[in-house]
Amino acid sequence: MLSQLAVIKKTVIRSMTIILCEELEKSYKKLQKKERKKKVWIRDWTARRSIGATCAIFKELYHEDPREYKAVLRVTPEQVDKLLNLIKMKIERQDTFMRDAIPARVKLEVTLCFLSSGISYRLLAIFFRISKSSISKFIPEVCDVMYEALDEYLQVPDNREWEDIQVGFHHRWNFPGCCGAIDGKHVVIQAPPNCGSEYYNYKGTNSLVLLAVVDHDYCFKYVDIGSYGRNSDGGVFQAFSLYPVLENGSLLPEGGFLVGDDAFPLKTYLLKRYPNEPTIVEKIYNYRFTRARRIVENAFGILVSRFRVLALPIQLQEETAIKMIRTTCVLHNWLRKSSLHTYTPPGSIDYEDIVNFTTNLGTWRSEINALPSIARSRINNR
Template identity: 60%
Template sequence: MFQVPATDEEWNTIERGFSSRWNFPGVYGAIDWKHVLIRAPMDSGSDFFNYKGTNSVILLAVVDDDYCFTYINNGANGRCSDGGVFQSSSIFNDLEKNMLPEGGFIVGDAAFPLKPYLLKPYQHSPLTFEQKIFNYRLSRARRIVENVFGILVSRFRIFERPIATNVMVTDKIIRTTCVLHNWLRKTSTTYLVKENIDHENVDTGEIIQGSWRTENLTLLPSVERMGNNHSSRLAREKRESYTRYFSNEGAVPWQSRMVL
């Protein structure tokens, strides 16, 4: 398990990065979870059998604005429910106890619950134009974690096939690759380059996919089941506040082209 930022300056550095690089102030991380395929342990029955029809353990991760892991929780068996994995993680308890600086939050996809500390996209249909803008702006910030998982699999080929070690060793392998990913991201000029990751042509409104998406990566499928629709008034009001902000004083010049 990684150590989340411990000082105000560490948190502030991440928030400034999301604000300046991804145009989303107040964000302190992007969260996602993926299945890591394994060979089922003997006598494990259906414990690791997931909804995709394979055996796996789940990797839950938070990343910063610069494609580095700041938190991982791995080892939950693939049969676990999406909400169960998040709610049993240490970061859930920390977030519930106001771990983030006041008013701060992380961003996730539709599988996560809407919380004052966790914003996710609007899901209902039809969406207003302003809600589409919010979803686009959130996607820009959240797409970082998708790319981190993609780079992890494309660089560490042990993920090309189900890992056949016992579960404890598999957990160590996953943690080790995440540590190596961070080290290489910070020290290498070739480990992660622009072509590897998603980027935008804001003139044409086109999202250009990173090279990892074109590879035959059969591992780390998403956890696709949706979270429930229950959310607090405070969480809904925070999302609505950012929706208004992104369509007014917080607008960026190209955003309309990206949702048309």
């Protein structure tokens, strides 16, 4: 009898020990799970968007100092409201149970701030209290929508518009028959992976070429973006999407022509200056030619000084960089047409002093160094 009780006692003790060990093991695993670092769905500081730049400093500038607001974003509060009404439906998202969507105004102000300053995504994330990944995702989207909303300001002219441009060059620059000035700029980028030397230009940087035709009023009438920086002058011009219609004479009105610098070939539709000036007539021609061609140089200078992301190496994918560049061009035209005196105030563009016969340089030259022009290099891909 005593031996049976001893066996039962040992069995109970063994069972209790096993149960206790299992419970201790479960408790230890639970403790490990609690101590394990949880994945962050959204950082706490990004959730406090109510004290971000849009709801804090930009709101104060909007109501109290519109001039400084315009200096930061390059557009006035009224223009931001107008632009927001044009694109709001396409960039706005619905709130979900998990989190609130980023407001359309915040997206627009982040994009304009990036274009006007070239500030990094990380600093934008801190200022606006939005994650860096969200910014990198919606900036290309907002650029696309803005370009579509304002595309009427960047279209190839029809015959009547070409004639109006000819009249403008005749009256303002004393160069009749001119339909525009053509030139190209290297926009410095971070070279894509495994690209070799395709983007490497004669300046020793990697770039995309922005080739544009500018009218008498410093507005871009056509832009072609994306040629490799290594291409020579002839290679870039022949890759120009308007090159075939220029060659067959179906683009410009009869007798119309473009003006370009020495980087471009001499054509019946593309005039250049005389390399030498042996006669008075040729000197006069070169003088008037230079006045007309200086338009495109000033247009690029204003573009870069207002949207300084173009003055810095763009560390984005090539497709995103192209979207961003064309958006700055259409914004330039829109602001040039809608706010002439605030976007380009007197003195910001090169002008001639007819009393002292001197040329006064525009203030954009002192604000920022212009992008390097396309010049003749040793590479000639015809």
